[in-house]
Amino acid sequence: MEPPLGRRYEVAGRGLMLHRSGAGGPAVVFLPGAGLVGLDFLNVQRRAAEFTTGVLYDRAGTGWSDEADLPRTPGQVARELRDLLRAADVPGPFVLAGHSLGAFYARRYAQLFPEEVAGLLLLDPGHEDILTFMPPRVAEINERMKEPPADLTDEQLTAARVAFGRLYAEWPDEVREPLIDHGLAAYRTGTRETENFETEVYDELRGGGPLPDVPLIVLSAQAENPYWKRFMSADELGEAHEGLRRMHAALAASVPRGELRPLPGASHQYLHVERPDAVVEAIRDLLGG
Template sequence: MQGQLPPLGRMYEVGAGDSRSEGRQLMLHRSGSGGPAVVLLPGAGLVGLDFLNIQAGAAQFTTSVLYDRAGTGWSDPATLPRTPNEVTDELRELLRAAGTPGPYLLVGHSLGAFYARRYAQRFPDEVAGLLLLDPGHEDIHTYMPEEVAGMSDQLKRDPDTLPDRLTDEQIRLAREQWAQLYARWPTEVREQLIKHNLASWRTAFVEVLNFETEVYEELRGGGALPDVPLTVLTAGGTNPYWAQFMPEKLLREAHDGLRSLHAAMAAAVPRGEHHEVAGASHQYLHIEHRDAVLDALRELHAKA
């Protein structure tokens, strides 16, 4: 957690020479060798070590990197939410500080997919391929039923309305769920990751507060993606958060819209592919269906 040494990886300083900001220590863990290097960009509320299974698998065939954005995980604090430009500038400097040369295979999950696409827009020569795991998109409402757009205020959670702490029962259930999810993680990593999740569960809601303003705006105005291999994986299971607010028929239509969006994202580039991972959940697609993610990553690596 912030202020403590991570159970894996090491800390690197970035931003020390930037007059706009103070230097920050960011966590990065790297293993494997060769290129292009795989770089994992977590979704909102997740951290680098949530992707340790993918990082370790990718390290079997290339250099593989996970990290924590500032304001998350074991990296130094930062005011959230942040813009894609801020996040991609930081990531670029971190990779250089860690001596990890490009080009990169960027693996972006959910919010991390926005950041991966923005990196590719801004630094196209440094990207060899993109793997987007159940990504969001600035044009998502175009693909959703009208009723979903009308429910946007319900679907967004104001952090100020969240409780100050989890109940004992919520903590117990969360611990059980995470213990199962991280069963294959090393014991020390698993315990620290669960402790972090219990302390930082609000982060997921704060990181997405600027979705419909700064994030969407930067992506819309950012230009085309480079001509590199791109794969979009859709989580084919039911989104449990959406299910709290939508009747079954509307939920099916919303998922159909998401599939159409992801297919359009893949079709928008010359070497794009779209695949659905049956039964996968949005939040933990990469844990519950590790092999599907690694298979897609190996194919991308071969093409790159």
């Protein structure tokens, strides 16, 4: 299936989607969060391409790339991305902009290939030690939040299509409709991608070594997480969000040139849509202005 933008490259026997525009470097590469795909970040990629090379892609098992068994390990995803960038002839070093799950993969890439990373932008990232920053009951609540999503009713699908239409209002017509169709058809993918957090992802990041000494910016969404709200009381939700703020501050402080930038009013899933100026400004700053 051909993507609405970009093209597919052959990597280790799989076709992987990559879209690039702009010129110069370091190139900024966007790594989507669970349940999202490269074209979700088209708004900020296009703006970044005004002053450097901007790259969107779909990892195997997502979007317009070939299927793969999910979940996958951070090392698998990082090595795949490296091979894809080489196949597409995108020269390094790179600024890696990882959102949520994509931030784990960006950090793993930086651990494995530090000489290929010029900077890191982490968009409301998770962390392998997240439960140490959370109130005690969140560990129990976390187990309930792993339940797979139920089938969507026709009414829910219609409402979601309308909501996506508003969300992607600024996307070109030729991208918006395929992106919405994909999001409605593949809404379980995000759950499948995160099934190995406790069994593989966290341990791999913990044992993967330090991050390179490159500029790092953490953008921390400050709006309430609507999904968490379904499982937590108001007090628990407040404590959990305070834990997230401390976690993001600790992640920024883990490297010499790390910086935390809170984003009031921005939500976890779509901070790049709600606060694109902050994302683009961070990219400019990581590139040295």
